[in-house]
Amino acid sequence: MFNKKTLTIEDVLKSRMITSPLHMFECNVLADGGAALVVTSADRAKEITDKAAYHIAEAEAYNQWTITQRPDILMRSTAHEVCTEALAKAGLTIDDMDVLEFYSAYPVLFAVMLEESGACEPQKGARFVFEGHTSPGGKKPACTTGDALSKGHNGSGVGLAYDVEVARQLMGKAGARQVPDCNHVMVTSGGGTGMNWIASIYGRGLP
Amino acid sequence: MTEYKKPLPIPRPWSKPFWEASKKHKYLIQTCNDCNAKIFYPRRSCPECWSSNLGWTEAKGTGKVYTYTITYAGAEEKFSEDYPYVLALIDLDEGIRVMSNIVDCNPEDVKIGMDVEVVFRDINEDFALPLFKLKN
Numbered sequence: 093m094f095n096k097k098t099l100t101i102e103d104v105l106k107s108r109m110i111t112s113p114l115h116m117f118e119c120n121v122l123a124d125g126g127a128a129l130v131v132t133s134a135d136r137a138k139e140i141t142d143k144a145a146y147h148i149a150e151a152e153a154y155n156q157w158t159i160t161q162r163p164d165i166l167m168r169s170t171a172h173e174v175c176t177e178a179l180a181k182a183g184l185t186i187d188d189m190d191v192l193e194f195y196s197a198y199p200v201l202f203a204v205m206l207e208e209s210g211a212c213e214p215q216k217g218a219r220f221v222f223e224g225h226t227s228p229g230g231k232k233p234a235c236t237t238g239d240a241l242s243k244g245h246n247g248s249g250v251g252l253a254y255d256v257e258v259a260r261q262l263m264g265k266a267g268a269r270q271v272p273d274c275n276h277v278m279v280t281s282g283g284g285t286g287m288n289w290i291a292s293i294y295g296r297g298l299p
Numbered sequence: 300m301t302e303y304k305k306p307l308p309i310p311r312p313w314s315k316p317f318w319e320a321s322k323k324h325k326y327l328i329q330t331c332n333d334c335n336a337k338i339f340y341p342r343r344s345c346p347e348c349w350s351s352n353l354g355w356t357e358a359k360g361t362g363k364v365y366t367y368t369i370t371y372a373g374a375e376e377k378f379s380e381d382y383p384y385v386l387a388l389i390d391l392d393e394g395i396r397v398m399s400n401i402v403d404c405n406p407e408d409v410k411i412g413m414d415v416e417v418v419f420r421d422i423n424e425d426f427a428l429p430l431f432k433l434k435n
Contacts, residue, residue, distance in 0.1 A: 111386075112369040119373070160339065160388060160396045165366070 118199050123244025127252040129259060134298060145262035148184075148276075149293045151177035157287040166200065167282075170289045171208035174280070178291040183299055184276060186210040191261050191271050192226070192234040193254050193279040197245065197286075202235070205280055209291075228269075236261065236269045251281040262296045303422040305377045314341035316355055322427050324419040326358040328393055339395040360417035361434065362391040369406045385409050389431055403432045 099117060107116035137144040151174040156162045164170075179185060186209055194205040203217030211232050212220035220226065226234035237243050237257050240250045260266040261274045280291045310318045313329075320327040329338040331345035332352040344351045367387035370378075378384070385401040387409070401409050402418065414434040419427040 109369075109371045110373045111371065114368075158340070160398050165388070 114198060118241070120197055120240050120245035123246050125244060125246045125249055125253065127249055127256045129252065129255055143263040143265075145259040146295050146298050147292065148295050148299060149178045149181035150290065151175075151181065151292075152288060152290045153177075154288045155286075157285055159285060166204050167286060167289065168204055168208055171205055171280075174289045174291040175205075175209040175278070178278070178293050182293040182295075184293060186278070188276050189232070189278045189293075190274045191236060191258075191277045192232055193258055193277060194235060195240065195251060195254055195279075195281045197240055197282075199241070201282075201286075202239065206232075206234070209278065209280075228271075233271045236266065236271065254279050254281065258294050262294060305422075306375075307423075308426055308428075311341075313343045313353075317341050318426060320355070320357075321419065321429050322425070324427060326360045326417050326429050327355040328358050328391070328395060330354050330356045337393055337395050339397055356393075358391055358393050358417075360391075360429075362389045362397075362415055362431075364388075364401070364409060364411050364413045364415060365390045365396060366411055367401065367409055369409075387415075387431070389415055400430045401432065402430045408433065 104115055104117040110116055110119050132140070134144075134146060137146070153170045153173045155164075155167045155170045159165060175186075189211075192206070192209070192211060194202055194209075196202040196205060203221065206212045206217040206220055206226070207214050211234075212225070220232075225231050228236075237253070243250075243253070257266070257269075258277045258279050261269075261271055261277055264270065264274075274296070276293065276295045278291060278293055280289060282289050308318055317327050317329070329341045330336070330353065331338060331348060331350055332354050333350040334345060334348040336345055336347040337356075338345060338353070342353075345353060365388040367385055369383050370386055371383045374382075383406050385404075385406045386398070387401050388396055388398055390396050401415060402420075415431040416434045417429050418432045420430055421427045
């Protein structure tokens with residue numbers, strides 16, 4: 093949790109309402125921060141290290157900047173499209189993903205991504221989280237740094253910080269957050285008012 | 300009239316008729332003269348067929364609440380005197396979706412699907428804002 097404090101469901105529900113139904117602890121805290129990655133070709137990576145995170149596939153789709161013009165304000169179809177396309181390009185399935193790193197500025201989008209990526213059944217995203225499947229030791233560990241809600245949101249840097257965590261998980265450098273036998277990770281991001289989604293697949297090796 | 304301190308609309312050549320009509324308490328919808336598309340928000344060309352042959356039709360000013368939120372905090376400071384206020388997406392009967400406030404009610408009474416009608420707020424000598432209220 094932000095500021096290294098624990099947070100219970102009761103704490104969230106007791107916190108003041110900001111804009112219904114979002115309580116204070118369901119809104120991002122703006123934060124300062126930075127992230128950096130060393131990027132190189134797959135061939136050079138092999139020369140440099142035996143622990144690299146390989147970019148396998150990526151898909152991106154645009155919806156609409158203006159919320160009144162979106163047929164679907166939660167952008168479910170766009171989320172579904174990018175997750176499906178990225179997995180198809182990688183020749184992998186959602187079951188091959190050992191960690192899911194879904195950027196979601198507010199909690200509802202985490203549930204949407206779980207559902208639209210196929211990680212859980214339609215309309216069961218919130219229950220999937222509640223049952224602990226996305227927690228450490230669960231069948232689909234997700235958002236291993238606690239998402240922007242917990243680590244703070246610093247604009248574009250929050251997306252790059254996701255990529256850093258993906259690299260750490262695949263390189264076995266995630267410390268207490270390390271998911272055992274992590275071979276593949278799906279990471280998603282979105283921009284602006286939520287007008288686009290991007291899904292990427294990374295692996296400990298190339299397929 | 301007390302001075303209105305919140306941000307004012309900035310009419311563009313293509314949205315000026317909307318604000319001029321609003322001032323006269325009429326709600327206009329931009330309409331494509333070539334493909335008949337109803338367009339919101341006002342633009343220079345039709346988002347459906349790219350025609351620049353655009354006109355205006357007057358709306359009935361009625362619709363239904365598509366979704367809404369009650370804002371208690373977090374908005375730009377000039378709006379804080381209005382807390383709590385209702386920010387809503389409203390489906391007008393003519394088939395376009397607009398964003399506006401639902402006013403003159405207890406915010407807790409607003410529910411998805413309720414009927415609403417436009418109400419104009421004269422904010423200064425140049426502008427009236429089209430807002431909505433629950434229809435009895």
